[in-house]
Amino acid sequence: MPESFFVLSKDYLELAIDEITTLAKMYDRFSKIKIISNLVIIQSKTNWNEISNRASFVKVSGQILRKMSGLFLDEGNFEILKNAKTFVCRIINLSSNQFNIPELENSMGDMISKFSHAKAKMENPDITVYLIFTNKENFFGFSKTMKQKKRPKKVKTYPHELDWKLTRVMINLIGIKQGETICDPFCGTGTTLLEAESMGIHAIGMDFDKKMFNIAKENIKENKFKSEIFNTDFQEIEKISGKYNGIVTDLPYGLNSKTSEKPEEVLKRFISVIPKRKKIAIMYKKEIGDNLKLKGSKKYEIYRHKSLTRTILIK
Ligand SMILES: C[S@@+](CC[C@H](N)C(=O)[O-])C[C@H]1O[C@@H](n2cnc3c(N)ncnc32)[C@H](O)[C@@H]1O
Numbered sequence: 001m002p003e004s005f006f007v008l009s010k011d012y013l014e015l016a017i018d019e020i021t022t023l024a025k026m027y028d029r030f031s032k033i034k035i036i037s038n039l040v041i042i043q044s045k046t047n048w049n050e051i052s053n054r055a056s057f058v059k060v061s062g063q064i065l066r067k068m069s070g071l072f073l074d075e076g077n078f079e080i081l082k083n084a085k086t087f088v089c090r091i092i093n094l095s096s097n098q099f100n101i102p103e104l105e106n107s108m109g110d111m112i113s114k115f116s117h118a119k120a121k122m123e124n125p126d127i128t129v130y131l132i133f134t135n136k137e138n139f140f141g142f143s144k145t146m147k148q149k150k151r152p153k154k155v156k157t158y159p160h161e162l163d164w165k166l167t168r169v170m171i172n173l174i175g176i177k178q179g180e181t182i183c184d185p186f187c188g189t190g191t192t193l194l195e196a197e198s199m200g201i202h203a204i205g206m207d208f209d210k211k212m213f214n215i216a217k218e219n220i221k222e223n224k225f226k227s228e229i230f231n232t233d234f235q236e237i238e239k240i241s242g243k244y245n246g247i248v249t250d251l252p253y254g255l256n257s258k259t260s261e262k263p264e265e266v267l268k269r270f271i272s273v274i275p276k277r278k279k280i281a282i283m284y285k286k287e288i289g290d291n292l293k294l295k296g297s298k299k300y301e302i303y304r305h306k307s308l309t310r311t312i313l314i315k
Helices: 013-027 048-054 075-081 101-115 164-173 191-198 210-222 234-238 263-273 286-291
Strands: 003-008 032-036 039-043 058-068 086-093 127-133 138-144 181-184 202-206 228-230 246-250 279-285 298-305 308-314
Touching: 003 013, 003 048, 003 127, 003 138, 013 032, 013 039, 013 048, 013 164, 013 298, 048 058, 048 138, 058 127, 075 127, 086 101, 101 127, 164 191, 164 246, 164 279, 164 308, 181 191, 191 202, 191 210, 191 246, 202 234, 210 228, 234 263, 263 279, 263 286, 279 286, 286 308
Parallel strands: 086 127, 181 202, 181 246, 202 228, 246 279
Antiparallel strands: 003 039, 003 058, 032 039, 058 138, 127 138, 279 308, 298 308
8 A cells, every 4th residue: 555754844743643533534434644753644545635635734744655764765765756857856854863954865866867767857856756754764755836726815815814734734633524514603704604615514604693694605606615504693503403514613712803702602502503423623712611621532632822722622
């Protein structure tokens, strides 16, 4: 089975590792996963690009050609360059050893030029060849340059809107598949709905504030997406529970957004109406959730500034 590599951003490493692991298992439940610091090696029948396209915190990814015991490369390894016109070599050093990276990249490039007809090209090459060093093992792999996917557009934004990467990671952490539906009962500007639809997931949004409801509606329309949005209290989630597979939401903090009642009360009432047997990823102000002693299968803490730490709770 093919092996892929994913170098993750260290900003939210625990979230990033759990996200990639959930995605790998979602696409192929027999995936084998190995974690070496911020490098994740996945043996799976799913193409690396499919996983990488969904993930929020992947810096570099590709397919592994083989593990290496030293720096020796042979002709057989360059089969992949057969149809490529251009290539570039990149060294990723995750080990504690010091290397002269530009020098190594140059010698690797020279070596490849001897075996293949492809020409070295720094910008937008057809193939990037990677040598990855870790303290345990070294890997030799490649990736093809893919067209960057277009991000959804927002015509209207608002100070309380959530960062798209954190929104996407929440959707991914509960393993929502393409064609399934999520509900965001505190949708605000519609970040969750836009993110879901950009991944081929249907979405239903709610917001009790008419102003936010209109903003979300405009944002959905701008992207020609089809999410249903309701200008209503979140309590509606109970009535339409047959229409969605999971809930992904970011509750009010009482800072920039209107709230129907105090944020504590909103969270308490919300927890009491969450339908059973749904996948849930919710975000709230840490101290509010701690006071309510909320429990889930996993919790992540996201520090924003000294008066705001958020919790993501997976249920
Ligand atoms: C933190 S914001 C959500 C931000 C959103 N994730 C975004 O990226 O724009 C919380 C939202 O909850 C809405 N809200 C507050 N109380 C509500 C209630 N009882 N029912 C539905 N929405 C409510 C607010 O109007 C606000 O837009």
